[in-house]
Amino acid sequence: MVDHFDVRLVKLARQGDQEAFADLVDVYKDKIFHLAYRMLSNRHEAEDIVQETFLRVYKNWERYDEKQKFSTWLYRIATNLCIDRLRKRKPNYYLDAGMNDQEGLDGYTLIPGDERTPESEYLLTETQQTIHYAIEGLPAKYKSVVILRYLQELSLSEISDVLDMPVTTVKTRLHRGREFLRKKLQHKVL
């Protein structure tokens, strides 16, 4: 049913209906934001990604294949933008990582704070932080697979569509990513 609603909105937006486009943005902005935030661990950059994603959608309607799910196309654009950003960021990455490992508490620690979690759930916030760091530390090629799997709850074949790679590759990366997270979270759980 949701899909049906999507298809209609997409059709209207494609024909230039600004209101339909605004509705599409409204429906998907948080999902894309969440995805970008998990990939980049930065609110500001994540919002940039959302904006850039929808701009690309708007500019590239002619490239959208209606047989494909709109969300798949959208995730593909957003994921690629995030991966590009991570790649560009790489030279500074080590500095950042070193700082995080030593002190454990810096600018990034404040980020989970704006995740609308009630203060009473302190334990959960801590767990979230642990996971936040674990995900952040994932190598980029595992990161996108893991995030699409757990954050967007996509099936393996959907992930293979989004990332444009064979299901077997998705599987391998998911398994390695899962092992990576297991090791990171091993002694911190419960």
Add this chain to the structure above:
Amino acid sequence: MDCKQATSLMHEYLDDELFGEEALSLQRHLQECPSCQMHFKELEQAELMLFATIKRSSLSASDELVDRIMKSIPSQQKQRAWLQWVKRHPALTAAAMFLLVMLFSTISLWNSDDQLIVKGKDLDHVVINGRTVTVPSGSKVAGNLTVENGTAEIYGEVEGNLTVIDGSYYQASTAKILGEVRSIDQALDWLWYRITNTFTEVAYR
């Protein structure tokens, strides 16, 4: 079943892709192998933590983001529409550009140029006095005669066309003009004359 095989089956299980016989054999192995059991428990926990984090954290972008996106869009579209038209009609675009350049160059020429110009193949019998170009009676110009920025006075004979640009002409009763008589005193006419002349010049070369 060895532990390596078991690990790969654990992942299959967590991918929701392990059923029947294989699932049972994994279960059997886990019961016998404490280290795999531990491994599986850790994987399951990591998995649960990841899912829990997602369910609990409803991250949302700032509210003004939709506005920001919508504002950044229309200008983009105008530019695109224009660009698309250009992409779709390369020949028309080239022609339009050509006309535009022609228009500007000729208009600037037309405005700045007020020298008397007399053109023709046979100008021996033509008398030029100030801005007046006279073909005296009894004489004959073989071919075309073009007068720019001046007055043409024809008493004799012109075997070709007479063209007067940005000026005037007088034709006496004795005058004989075999070709056409054209008077051009408007930028657009002149432009047309230029373009057609350019083409014929090019064609004849």
